[in-house]
Amino acid sequence: MRESVPIQFRRVSSLLLKLTILFALASPYAMARAGGGGGDDGGGLLWLILAPFVIAYAWYVNRRINKKKKATEQLLNTLSQDDPAWKEADLEAHARETFFQIEVAWCKQDFAQLESLLHPQLFSEWKAQIELMQSNGERNIMEGLRIDNVRLVEAQNYRDKEKDIFTACIDARATDYTVGRDGEIVSSNTGSRRKQANKEKSQKAFREFWTYERHGEKWLLLRVEQSGDWKKSVDAELVDENSSVDSSTSTPLTSNTR
Numbered sequence: 001m002r003e004s005v006p007i008q009f010r011r012v013s014s015l016l017l018k019l020t021i022l023f024a025l026a027s028p029y030a031m032a033r034a035g036g037g038g039g040d041d042g043g044g045l046l047w048l049i050l051a052p053f054v055i056a057y058a059w060y061v062n063r064r065i066n067k068k069k070k071a072t073e074q075l076l077n078t079l080s081q082d083d084p085a086w087k088e089a090d091l092e093a094h095a096r097e098t099f100f101q102i103e104v105a106w107c108k109q110d111f112a113q114l115e116s117l118l119h120p121q122l123f124s125e126w127k128a129q130i131e132l133m134q135s136n137g138e139r140n141i142m143e144g145l146r147i148d149n150v151r152l153v154e155a156q157n158y159r160d161k162e163k164d165i166f167t168a169c170i171d172a173r174a175t176d177y178t179v180g181r182d183g184e185i186v187s188s189n190t191g192s193r194r195k196q197a198n199k200e201k202s203q204k205a206f207r208e209f210w211t212y213e214r215h216g217e218k219w220l221l222l223r224v225e226q227s228g229d230w231k232k233s234v235d236a237e238l239v240d241e242n243s244s245v246d247s248s249t250s251t252p253l254t255s256n257t258r
Contacts, residue, residue: 033142033176033206034106035126035224061230065169068234069151075238079157082242085164085214086157092150094219095168095210099147102221103174106130107140119213119222137181144203145174154211156239164214165222167233173205209233 079086098117105113109130115123133139147170154167177188188201207227212219225232 033140033174033208034103035122035129064234065151065153065230068153069169071238072152072155075155075157075240076152078243079155079240083157085217086155086166088152091152091166091212091219092168095150095152095170095212096147098212098219098221099170099172099210100145103142103145107142109134109139117221119215119220122221122223133178138178138186140176140178143175143201145172147172148205153209154233154236154238156237157241158239159241161214162216165211166219167209167211167236169207169209169230169233171205171207173203175201175203176206177201 073088076086076088076091080088084090102114102117104110105117106126111127111130114126118126149169149171151169152166153169154165156163156165158164175189178186180186185201189204189206207230209225209227209230209232211222211225211233213222214220
C-alpha cells in the first residue's frame with residue numbers, strides 16, 4: 001500500500017529533484033566512480049530555492065528504503081532457514097567487503113581482481129571503460145572511502161540458484177577525482193563550481209544500489225545503479241519460488257512495498 005503522501009507532493013518533489021540533477025549535470029566536470037558513477041551537485045540561488053523540496057523528497061525516499069529493508073529482512077530470515085547462503089549478516093558483510101575491494105580495483109585498474117568479483121557482462125563493460133581511460137592517460141582516485149550504511153532492499157530466490165539476486169543500498173563517502181598523465185586533476189566530485197574551476201577536490205557522500213547474482217558458491221556483482229534509480233530496487237518484487245505459499249509458480253511474495 002502507498003504511503004500517506006499526497007500524490008501532488010510526490011509529483012512536484014520528483015520534478016524538482018530531477019531539475020536539481022539536471023542542473024548538477026550541466027557542469028562540464030564529470031566524475032566516475034567504479035563503473036562511471038557520480039556527478040556534481042549544483043549550487044547558488046537555484047539550490048537555495050530547491051533545497052527544502054529536495055530535503056523533503058530525500059526524507060520520503062529514505063522512508064521507502066527503510067520499509068523495503070524490513071520486508072527484505074523478513075524474507076531473508078525465512079530463506080536462510082533452508083539455505084545458509086541467504087543469511088542477512090553474511091550478505092551485508094559480503095556487500096561491505098566487496099564494495100571496498102571493487103572500488104580499489106577500479107582505481108588501480110586491476111582487471112584480474114575485477115574479473116574475480118564482477119559478473120562477466122559487467123566486467124566486460126567496465127573493462128572497456130577502464131581501457132578508454134587508459135588510452136586518455138586517466139585514472140580514477142578515491143581517497144578516504146568509507147561506508148556509512150548498508151541496507152538490503154531486494155532478494156529474489158529461484159529454483160535455479162544461478163538466478164538468485166540480492167541488492168544492497170550503500171551509503172558511502174569519498175574524495176573522488178580523476179587525474180591525467182601528468183598527475184593533474186582532470187575532474188572531481190566537489191559540489192563547488194569554484195573548486196571545479198580550480199580543479200580542487202573535496203569529500204562527498206553518495207548512494208548506490210549494488211545488485212549481486214549467485215554463481216555457484218559466490219555472489220558476483222551484477223550491476224550498480226545510482227541514487228536516482230532508487231525505485232528500481234525499492235519497487236522490485238521480493239521473490240521466493242520455493243515458498244509454500246505458491247510452490248508451482250514464480251508468483252512474487254511482495255510487490256511494490258510502499
